[in-house]
Amino acid sequence: MGKIQVGNITDIDILGSRTIQIDDIEVAVFRLSDGTVKAVENRCPHKGGKLSEGMVCGSSVHCPLHDWKIDLNSGEVHKPDDGCITTYLTEVDETNGSIYITL
């Protein structure tokens, strides 16, 4: 699959998140405080918590279920927990704010 448009930057609150279902994958799309957009598989490797519902701090998100902390750039889980999630390449068109992700 290639590049997919998934709405506009204004659809996502700063430090907020929206989700999108693409075939059988649920993707969480985050907007960080510096304006960048991150997209990851919406599933905590611990117990499957929806990361889109978590609190965003810097470039990490805290899973709402058991507070696992996950880096949105690398997909790596912060210590002392272990695990990794899939991350997707994102782009924001600066002229019109469209968000694209590459699956």
Added chain:
Amino acid sequence: MSHVKRLVLIGNGMAGMRTIEHILKLSTEAYEITVFGEEPHPNYNRIMLSSVLAGGVELSDIVINDWDWYTENNIKLYTGDPVTSIDSVGKKVISASGIEVAYDILIMATGSNPFMLPLPGANKEGVIGFRNIKDCQIMMDTSKTYKKAAVIGGGLLGLEAARGLLNLGMDVNVIHIHKYLMDRQLDQSASLMLQHDLEQQGMKFLLEKHTASIVGRRRVQGLTFADGGEIEADLVIMAVGITPNVELAKRTGLKVNRGIVVNDYMETSIPGIYAVGECAEHRGIAYGLVAPLYEQGAVLAKRLAGTVTAGYAGSVTSTKLKVSGVDVFSAGYFNDKPGMRSLRFQDEIDGIYKKIVIQDNRLVGAVLFGDITDGAPLFSLIKSGESIEGREKELLLGFSTGKAGESLASKLGKMADDEIICGCNGVTKGTIAEAIGNGCSSVAEIKMCTKATGSCGGCKPQVEALLQLYAGDTIGEPVKEGICGCTSLGRDEIVESMKAMHLMSVKEVMNVLEWREPEGCSKCRPALNYYLGMLYPAEYKDEKESRFANERYHANIQKDGTYSVIPRIYGGVTSPAELKKIATVAEKYDVPLVKFTGGQRLDLFGVKKEDLPGIWEELDMPSGHGYGKALRTVKTCVGNTFCRFGTQDAIGMGIRLEKAFERINTPAKVKLAVSGCPRNCAEATVKDLGVVAIDGGWELYVGGNAGVKVRASEFLCVVKTEDEVVEWTSAYLQYYRENANWNERTANWIERVGLESIIKALENAEDRQALMGRIEETLSYSKDPWKDIINNDDLRKNFHTLSGVETVNS
């Protein structure tokens, strides 16, 4: 004819912009604001520059207000364009580029300049101060091609610059005129210990040296000294002090001594012109630290917004050295003067030094080295000026840790290794013992390694006891833990700082109090958001991004990502019509589970997030807040309405309390109950506040809990009327709101502070009335969150998935 008043600020730095921010919060649209800044940046946090040099913090992280912020607040900002003249008669300013702006109110916040020693050669390339982003950038760029740096000045700023240069990989000599480093803040003992530590880090010192000249061709190549010596240097930082930037003020004809002279309301000698910050001189003092500048800004903002203020009375200041691995604190008098006595503690093995200076039984100064955890409490004692008679040694040596549960320790000693200590995370005694064996020496470290204490925290006493048991003497003094891993500050210090500096956003608190993580974590962000909302119910705008999912989506998140919905059922009393409505909604939305809660309500489980607003709309009932750190239920028994034993109307009392306090945010969830007689069918004695009817009155109990650890509530008082029940409950809840740690249930809070202190705070009717006034004010701003979301598309969008997927050919 009146027009909107025009306010011009000269200086886009911390003090001036702080004042503007504060004015915006106090009075909307009262002024048309223009800001001139000399630097080409938006407003940034100057005190963090040393952290930028030290690494780990980017320049973009220290911006306080970005460009958009100025636009959003209708502030005209001219950067890179200093004001060059002021026409105080025609009331206008003229900038370097020729822009003219008229003013009604003018604020001078021109800050200060590094004091550049007038040495021969001081104008050579590579000789700079340490003041702004440009200086930082020069240092970073220079370090890429040159290796030898010299810092003139062994004070606070010089040492921070020197540490930064070391981090940049440079070879650093610090030249100091005095025999001791930081001689303005430290006594000899502390200074020598500091020097030793910094030398260990690789810093070199040339003490009692007077720089005679700066040599080189176009660029600096070295320094010569008055005693004939010399060193090589490719970069020279002058950090011998700052001078208030008063050039413009002098030309304008303002009264200027060292700084621009201001009175207690920050008024200069010319009406309509004010000054704040490092450029101002108040009662003979020009301050160079952030706290006093913020206090000045708060006073000026109140003055300009027409709010009553007592004026600025000057500040007692304290200093901390922001150099990694070296902890230094100093406040007030650090060297004894006649009439003062001091107590010292020096431990050269662990590198700890403490000194307190006392005059007339009051603390007037303190110096701490190596362990500065007592800095904040000592500083508040200096400021309060209260008598410390009889407590001197305790203050110096800290409180004894006492006997940390002997019986608990022996119990744990006998426990098998595979027994679980932390039930939430399944951590066994053996795992914790192993972590301690591998070097964990605090509860925080054990939490990092094993997750024990990481969730409900109920096992913290056991973990502490295990530390005592297995680490014993090697752990030494207990390390003071901050509210989370992002800070070493405790709740009280943070709340005090919020009040003193009138900090108004989570980001600002983390910036000013030097958070280790620029955006905090899931522990501190909700805590700070709560404290700010508690302190400033009218002004503070709640930050939903700093709230846990439950309080953002106003429902309780479940393990599969669905939510549960609990509408409010006052006092547990419903009606056939209401039940039918709930049933209809549950059927329509295929709610998989409908269950009674422990608090006499109905919970609809398994609701999809996108269905939440629709369900709320159709229920048309208020939120039960079954998800929040807020008032949950008021459980009632039937009372004298039907029961043959009931002595009072328990249902009526319960409904009245629930209606009075629904929607109130509290440090942790709060559960109430009202029983109609001492048989206590509503289980009021395990609630945060329980009311038990007796013949002719009501008994109030507080601090009960049936959760992590069962705790029977304690008797607070007996009152006669329902009004008095409401009054005492208001006062108690507000006192809890104002004093407990975030996430601390009343049971833990009362265990910590003792019931006596709560009774003392509430026993006086005037105090109760004042507390009640504050909780009523806070409640007056509260709205039903479900209705709020239903009627607001911008909030409602967050409940739906994104749409508009289309493949792009690329």
